[in-house]
Amino acid sequence: MIGSISRRGLLKGAAALTLAAGPMAAGMAQASATPVRGGHLRAGISGGHTGDSFDPITFSDLFMTILGAGAVYSRLTEVDASGKVVGALAESWEASTDATVWTFNLRKGVEFHNGKLFTAEDVIASVNHHRGEDSKSPIKQIVDPIQLMTAPDPHTVVFTLDSGNADFAFLLFDYHLCMMPADAIGQGIGTGGYVVESFEPGVRAVAKRNPNYFRGDERAHFDSIELINFSDVAARTNALLSGGVDFINQVDLKTLKRMKRAPGIVINEQPGTRHYMFQMICTQNPFADNHVRMAMKYGVDRQAMLDKVLYGHGQLGNDHPISPANRYFDANLAQRAYDPDKAKFHLKQAGLDNLAVELATSDGAFDGAVDMAVLYRDSMAPIGIDVTVDRVPGDGYWSEVWRKRPFCASYSSGRATEDWILSSSYLSGVPWNATQWSNEAFDKLLIAARTELDEAKRSEMYGEMQRLISDDGGVIAPIFANHVEAHSDKLAHGEVGTVSEMDSGLMIERWWFT
Amino acid sequence: MNPAARLIIQRLLLGVLTLLVVSMLIFAAVEFLPGDLAEATLGQEATEETVAAIRRKLGLDRPPVERYFVWLGNLFQGELGVSYANGRDIVEVMGTRAQNTLFLAGMVAIIATPLAVGLGIIAALYRNSYLDRFINLVSLSAISIPEFLIAYLLIVTLSRSGMFPSFVVIDETTSLISRIYQSILPALALTVVVSAHMMRMTRASIINVLASAYVEMAHIKGAPKPAVVVRHALPNALAPIINVIAINLAWLVVGVVVVEVIFVYPGLGQLMVDSVGKRDIPVVQACSLFFASVYIILNLLADIGATLSNPRLRHGR
Numbered sequence: 001m002i003g004s005i006s007r008r009g010l011l012k013g014a015a016a017l018t019l020a021a022g023p024m025a026a027g028m029a030q031a032s033a034t035p036v037r038g039g040h041l042r043a044g045i046s047g048g049h050t051g052d053s054f055d056p057i058t059f060s061d062l063f064m065t066i067l068g069a070g071a072v073y074s075r076l077t078e079v080d081a082s083g084k085v086v087g088a089l090a091e092s093w094e095a096s097t098d099a100t101v102w103t104f105n106l107r108k109g110v111e112f113h114n115g116k117l118f119t120a121e122d123v124i125a126s127v128n129h130h131r132g133e134d135s136k137s138p139i140k141q142i143v144d145p146i147q148l149m150t151a152p153d154p155h156t157v158v159f160t161l162d163s164g165n166a167d168f169a170f171l172l173f174d175y176h177l178c179m180m181p182a183d184a185i186g187q188g189i190g191t192g193g194y195v196v197e198s199f200e201p202g203v204r205a206v207a208k209r210n211p212n213y214f215r216g217d218e219r220a221h222f223d224s225i226e227l228i229n230f231s232d233v234a235a236r237t238n239a240l241l242s243g244g245v246d247f248i249n250q251v252d253l254k255t256l257k258r259m260k261r262a263p264g265i266v267i268n269e270q271p272g273t274r275h276y277m278f279q280m281i282c283t284q285n286p287f288a289d290n291h292v293r294m295a296m297k298y299g300v301d302r303q304a305m306l307d308k309v310l311y312g313h314g315q316l317g318n319d320h321p322i323s324p325a326n327r328y329f330d331a332n333l334a335q336r337a338y339d340p341d342k343a344k345f346h347l348k349q350a351g352l353d354n355l356a357v358e359l360a361t362s363d364g365a366f367d368g369a370v371d372m373a374v375l376y377r378d379s380m381a382p383i384g385i386d387v388t389v390d391r392v393p394g395d396g397y398w399s400e401v402w403r404k405r406p407f408c409a410s411y412s413s414g415r416a417t418e419d420w421i422l423s424s425s426y427l428s429g430v431p432w433n434a435t436q437w438s439n440e441a442f443d444k445l446l447i448a449a450r451t452e453l454d455e456a457k458r459s460e461m462y463g464e465m466q467r468l469i470s471d472d473g474g475v476i477a478p479i480f481a482n483h484v485e486a487h488s489d490k491l492a493h494g495e496v497g498t499v500s501e502m503d504s505g506l507m508i509e510r511w512w513f514t
Numbered sequence: 515m516n517p518a519a520r521l522i523i524q525r526l527l528l529g530v531l532t533l534l535v536v537s538m539l540i541f542a543a544v545e546f547l548p549g550d551l552a553e554a555t556l557g558q559e560a561t562e563e564t565v566a567a568i569r570r571k572l573g574l575d576r577p578p579v580e581r582y583f584v585w586l587g588n589l590f591q592g593e594l595g596v597s598y599a600n601g602r603d604i605v606e607v608m609g610t611r612a613q614n615t616l617f618l619a620g621m622v623a624i625i626a627t628p629l630a631v632g633l634g635i636i637a638a639l640y641r642n643s644y645l646d647r648f649i650n651l652v653s654l655s656a657i658s659i660p661e662f663l664i665a666y667l668l669i670v671t672l673s674r675s676g677m678f679p680s681f682v683v684i685d686e687t688t689s690l691i692s693r694i695y696q697s698i699l700p701a702l703a704l705t706v707v708v709s710a711h712m713m714r715m716t717r718a719s720i721i722n723v724l725a726s727a728y729v730e731m732a733h734i735k736g737a738p739k740p741a742v743v744v745r746h747a748l749p750n751a752l753a754p755i756i757n758v759i760a761i762n763l764a765w766l767v768v769g770v771v772v773v774e775v776i777f778v779y780p781g782l783g784q785l786m787v788d789s790v791g792k793r794d795i796p797v798v799q800a801c802s803l804f805f806a807s808v809y810i811i812l813n814l815l816a817d818i819g820a821t822l823s824n825p826r827l828r829h830g831r
Contacts, residue, residue, distance in 0.1 A: 044681075050607070050788040050797075051599025058600060134567045200610075201600060202788060203780040204683060228683060231784075232775045238669050238680040239778075395791065396548030431561045 039513035041222040044236045044245040048229030050202035055186030056176045057137045065175045071508040073178030073190035081495035085169045099164035106155045110214040112181045113195045120151030125182035139176045164451035167417045193220025193509045221512035247487040253311040268485045270498045273323045273414025275480045282474040283436045284406045291350035298343035301379040302478040309368040317477040320469035321421050325498045330463035343383045354384035360408040364394015369409040403434045416499045418462050435474025442468045529810040536806040551598045551793040595796040604800045615781040619766035622704045630709040634716025653710035665703040665776045681778040700777040708762040715758040719751040753820035760816035768805040
């Protein structure tokens with residue numbers, strides 16, 4: 001039986017221990033003593049585009065998130081490596097008891113790269129950049145509940161929300177919520193550890209250390225940094241192996257074993273929140289019947305997908321979006337395994353002997369989506385469910401196939417907080433609820449959990465929500481991908497954050513040369 | 515009027531017409547692709563409101579025909595516009611990349627053309643010898659191996675040892691020598707691909723001419739073999755060779771995306787592919803106009819070259 005023991009067995013070494021102790025505390029840090037200042041970091045990064053810019057609204061891929069949000073700009077709060085929210089540009093904050101009014105005290109004497117002092121006015125302008133009727137921001141959902149922003153004095157900002165949200169300080173760590181000068185929004189002028197020297201979208205960026213950085217020597221250890229965009233994974237690998245760069249992200253899992261053997265190369269692997277899914281639209285037949293959905297879920301050979309799609313570099317999923325890297329991941333929920341008998345049972349309950357469905361998939365949905373669909377087809381055949389794999393072009397996948405075809409492949413990078421992912425993609429009627437799943441008990445729990453400040457109770461509520469999605473929802477979520485990066489052994493770091501790739505997107509400021 | 519001058523003027527006018535047609539076709543093609551910039555940039559994050567806001571801002575809610583004529587009108591005033599994706603001026607976006615692309619293409623042309631023509635002449639001269647067979651074997655293999663494999667092979671052999679960098683980092687401040695040094699591997703990879711085509715064509719067309727009566731005459735009058743090939747056969751075989759060189763050079767400008775990606779070379783190919791993916795129509799249009807112009811100009815040059823090399827065409831009738 002593939003139980004919870006096997007799932008943990010996959011997290012090798014230290015990661016497994018820390019994970020078992022507390023989901024967010026993961027980190028295979030080869031924690032070397034004290035950081036050293038100096039050196040020129042060259043990093044080969046995927047996810048740069050010719051359309052990139054320093055306007056946070058356009059941030060959508062890794063290159064700009066680690067350069068823009070992680071080095072040039074700063075945010076009000078930060079999530080540290082242990083998963084706790086700590087202050088960045090905000091020194092401290094407090095929430096009203098119903099979590100609707102949040103008061104942030106800002107650091108004093110912080111300078112932007114252009115010498116202007118950072119004040120409450122800049123916070124309001126930076127957040128307003130995402131608000132309003134004509135907002136083009138992908139995080140409208142986070143800022144919409146903000147009813148009012150006021151600045152009682154230049155170093156205090158008060159946010160009034162239309163309903164309580166215990167995670168608000170957490171949400172301010174979203175990589176779009178960069179703080180910029182009110183009169184120079186989106187121009188690459190921030191308060192971060194590095195000042196932009198040159199930037200060619202989709203190609204390269206060079207930045208040097210900010211001499212007036214508000215954290216002083218505590219962070220931003222490299223004298224200068226250079227990010228080079230590598231869209232080809234083999235090119236990225238070559239650049240690292242030939243010593244041209246010191247760090248690469250998104251390592252090729254197929255060749256990882258061989259790379260590990262190369263001298264002077266260190267692999268950095270963290271459990272992540274990114275998960276791959278097949279989504280069934282719950283308002284359309286045959287998926288309107290939960291027995292059909294359950295049959296579809298029991299027919300997944302999760303271990304095969306983990307081994308063949310991710311080459312073992314991931315965690316098994318339980319058909320809900322909360323990963324072991326999340327705070328309120330419920331380890332007590334039994335791991336669902338491949339079970340043809342149960343699948344047949346549910347199919348019978350739905351009044352069917354066999355079933356034919358068409359699964360739309362594309363490598364444009366995510367790398368390995370076609371392989372995953374073929375594996376699924378093979379494991380479903382013995383059950384009497386005939387899955388036709390329809391491979392469609394990747395170009396235009398999100399506008400033409402996703403949310404339109406009744407059964408299709410999809411992925412989500414996951415979110416730092418449970419409320420965020422669940423409110424955006426699982427609450428009844430929200431636009432990104434791609435499966436059109438609707439469950440009253442779930443909706444009620446979700447709203448209630450937002451204002452629940454008692455940790456134990458909150459954890460229990462999120463556990464129950466995970467169970468509801470797993471047993472009733474429209475997603476088949478068999479695997480979570482690990483973040484896998486590689487770097488030269490000259491680079492060192494402390495405990496590594498798991499909110500997102502590359503040390504929660506802060507590696508440029510947090511890492512150093514030995 | 516001089517027939518060569520008439521040809522040039524005729525072809526230039528036709529060229530402008532071709533560009534117009536190309537711009538229409540490209541615009542229509544991008545329109546037919548599913549989704550637009552708003553949906554492509556937001557991807558999974560797209561909501562109706564944000565998509566609508568972006569469309570309003572960029573005028574994507576206007577009918578396509580109207581948008582095309584607005585673009586065309588601006589073009590006639592010398593305005594290429596700005597990129598939809600990040601609002602940068604297109605001349606600025608394309609400028610350095612076009613230079614980089616032309617630099618790499620030029621470098622390959624300088625290496626590949628003499629190499630290919632020289633090898634072709636040698637192969638024709640010593641037809642069916644072991645040397646000819648060896649040259650043929652190498653060039654046929656080069657044609658058959660996909661370019662990305664050639665690129666990776668070059669990296670493994672010449673870059674892992676530290677002789678040449680496996681990726682290119684250039685900007686305006688890079689010196690010429692560093693530029694050449696860094697571009698050696700991509701240039702070599704492309705040289706392998708284009709030389710083979712050009713060499714095969716040189717060999718074939720010389721051999722073709724060698725079968726004609728006046729070549730036999732040259733042999734009979736006692737001219738040495740190399741002189742027969744270079745002085746009598748080559749000038750008459752030039753037209754097809756020039757054509758194949760022109761096509762290969764044009765390919766070097768427009769078709770080297772794969773090599774660009776592997777060597778992280780900041781050329782136009784990646785820009786075009788990225789922009790099509792994002793439905794950034796102004797950039798796609800500007801790139802395709804540039805590509806089409808390169809084709810038209812190189813074809814024109816090839817035709818002029820072919821005309822000049824052929825006395826019958828040169829003097830008209």
